Amino acid sequence: MPIIDYLRYNAGKYGDEVALVEVNPEIQEPRRITWRDYDLVQNTETQAYRREITWKVFDEKANRFANLLINRGVKAGDKVAILLMNCLEWLPIYFGILKTGAIAVPLNFRYASDEIEYCVNLADVDILVFGPEFIGRIEAIVPSIQRNRLLFYVGGDCPSFAEDYHELTANCSSADPMIPISDDDYGAIYFSSGTTGFPKAILHKHRSLSHSAQVEQHHHGQTHDDVFLCIPPLYHTGAKMHWFGSLISGSKAVLLRGVSPKTIFDAVSEEGCTIVWLLVPWAQDILLAIEEGRIHPVDYKLDQWRLMHIGAQPVPKSLISKWKSIFPAHQYDTNYGLSESIGPGCVHLGVENIEHVGAIGVAGYGWEVKIAAADGNDVQPGEVGELCVRGPGVMDCYYNNPEATAETITPDGWLLTGDMAMQDEEGFYWLVDRKKDVVITGGENIYPVQIEDFLSAHPAVKDVAVIGLPDERLGEIATAVIELKPEAAESTTEADINEFCEQLPRYKRPRRIIFADVPRNATGKIEKPALRRLYGAEKLVELENKA
Template identity: 30%
Template sequence: MTIERPWLQHYQAGVPEQIDVDQFRSIPAVLQGAIDSFRDRPAFSNLGRTITYGEVDELSRQFAAYLLGELKLKKGDRVAIMMPNCLQYPIATFGILRAGLTVVNVNPMYTVRELKHQLVDSGASVILVLDNFGDTVQKSLADTPIRQVVTTGLGDMLGFPKGAIVNFVLKYVKKMVPDYSIQGTVRFRDALKAGQAHSLPEVSIDPGDIAFLQYTGGTTGVAKGAMLTHRNMVANMQQAAAWIGTGLEPGRETIITALPLYHIFALTANGLVFMKFGGLNHLITNPRDMPGFVKELKGVKFSAITGVNTLFNGLLNTPGFDEVDFSHLKLTLGGGMAVQRAVAERWKKTTGVPLIEAYGLTETAPAACINPMDMSDYNGAIGLPIPSTDACVKDEAGNMLPVGEVGELCIKGPQVMKGYWQRPEETASAIDADGWLHTGDMAKMDESGFFYIVDRKKDMILVSGFNVYPNEVEDVIAMMPGVLEVAAVGVPDEKSGEVVKVVIVKKDQGLTADQVKAHARENLTGYKQPRIVEFRKELPKTNVGKILRRELRDAPAG
């Protein structure tokens, strides 16, 4: 079936309709290109230490040689990484990929149960873990395929004496490194040293080889591993680079990477796209420490930053953020969850740069739609399908719906995952016979080809037969100056099936439920207005900052 592509008429100048998926065979080929062009340029910076592209080349080569020469891993074996943003992350990731192995990214905040599931499910044979999370690994190792644990401290790559001081403070002053005991562990620095004794063999990497097992769906059930191939990742890097690269200068950009690199958004947008352009990734290890984050921003001349709505909102509400130097800032990209109008407008007012909303999924490596970079004001859309990407809206029967009608957003393109690891049935239900990935997001398209998310299927609230989309309610409540954060959920009701409940974190402690309801009455039709207003000190979130609506539905008020 032919598909209309009205979005192509609205691409900004210089953005192609298609990208060259075959320019690079693999992620290591992209890395090699960056090393050849930018060897002496800074690549990654963290906690006061910066490493060049040449150092990334040397150190990742050592780690690759350790994995193949010392541990005798075979092509396709899985290696897990359990760390926040630090210099060890890119070194290890590129080392694993150069060795023809697969990276299994692990959220370091996982519980023992969650970690054990991921290690068993992925079949990982090696795990690299930061000392802070060593006790979780220790408690989860039994009955997993892990045969080697590699450990590291946050200060290990910072040099002497700074690194030793950082490790001492974390363990003995801040008490952030619990004691743990795992037999036969190897320190990351010793692994690198051991790798120097081995030459790295020529490893043939095919575009269809799995680069990452990226786990997703943990908030909706058992986490599944999305198989992202080298081709998926390279394609999405090419797509995103074509879209945002029109204003970037090779070798001269600095991007703030506050989202964790184990999250697909930062991995592709910050890690790969800016590596291709020879940019410097400034890694933020603990973005939850907002005053510390703002202090760090004041010392960096950054030209780009990515994040989720809660991160931008947090920065805007941290004293001193308005004193940061934004004169070099060219690009702010928001994804992972809906960007709220109130946050986008305040961001532009404070920084002078628009907050551009993007949309993607782990399953699309991740970018599928992005708003044009030359857009000046918030438009409420997730953007246009990026080059070499098709998007449509389908009804329950799988029929494509016309402009303006709400249905399930479906995506097709070279960035769509190979499938879910060892879950053929779930793969078949996610990707239909025609190759369309069903996102589970309810959306509509306008005449220009802009797509708008109205909500997740599962988050939709049904009030007396009317659909209520939480995003809309949240956007309205977020307009109130006294509201810091808000989430809307449906709760059971005898009369109407469900009613809307909003859970609010106050910015103004004087804010009352009556004021919220009065504001809602002014801005929302009757069935969309919250019947229940609850105040909390904080909202439950994933480690990336996405609000967990499910927990607000299930958990009692607290």
């Protein structure tokens, strides 16, 4: 059934129970606001450390926005974009769009003005909803995007080129418009990471959204008593689709703004969180803060925390080993997915398979998985090929891009992920690397993830990225960009790293070591194209001359 029906059900069964909590540690005054009735919600500029809404108010806010859109002529198939930081308004706006039969179009909050303009035009957006953090970026492109488009502003001091969302929705009916929606209707457009240029628009049907909720609840067993801590950005499929497990179970979720080991532990402790989804950098930061004595787990109420899971990027085995040594009672899961497969879970480790940490796991609930060679034929266990997935969560297409769609989805429905992987004899899949990130040095294929996993075990290494850089003799050389732990930055040398790498086969050893920060995007993925640009051939010569 369409995802909006879960919200309707929760509003009826759990109406007076808390659905969403927003915690904003950046607000110093520890004021708290509870919204039990919509009339109390109109002045949303009242700053508070903590805001919450019930399932009833959640549904009413979605209905009010849906009715506003309908009053403005929005109909099935129209597109409404969301450009907001994580906040209490985000999900009611998303569900309000879906209730009209329109298509929700979440935008990356890191987009610059030209990227916003590009995505708005690519997706044929009719209405853009944006927050105060984006006034400058939107104002810069108003002349080019406002033609035939409405701009709704969520915040105080509404700019002159937009309309005030809060004032408009306050005067709209809270009755559900009950527009007929089926699983075959289009529901959302998400955007690819854009690592090879501007992003592609990924069109999904309601079936995909509903399936992602069922996958999440099946994998992690959310009950009505669970509390999910949501930290990653809601524009991304990962965060939202993990929250969908809370939607199915009618359980509370906490939206945390501002990420640090302390704010995460504070939220888990104060809100009674039982499930936390982390990105690799955040887990690394927590372990480092504990190691350095900046936070002490015994100072927090953490006994109820039952599950920590990670997704969006390869996870070093050493990281999970350290985590389990500190939190032995935690269940752990790795989730693999991509926006084209409606986010996490098409492959997952499973909490019952902790002994296989390092693998991305097995086929997720309702999914099929295979590994194919370049000619499309299946490979044997132990051989590397392209990871392919098939199931109800595969995108319908790249919107307005039939060529890219044909290159990505086979005629029999397999989604080509672009990730190189292998399957072991026990049936577990191991991510080897992105196809475009494979380093070919002297005719040998080197898979950076394997080297990154190895280097992560060095006690001085906080984070690491391995990239291929041009070399006249070998074609490419493996270069390790290493971010050291603060206490090790002065004492660790390139010779130390090279000595550690002697445990690797000679051809896998990095030929260059660069000590620098490792950039990651908002979903925790290493920004390797940026590193390749930064440390290209000319940069390497410069570094060598300085040495």
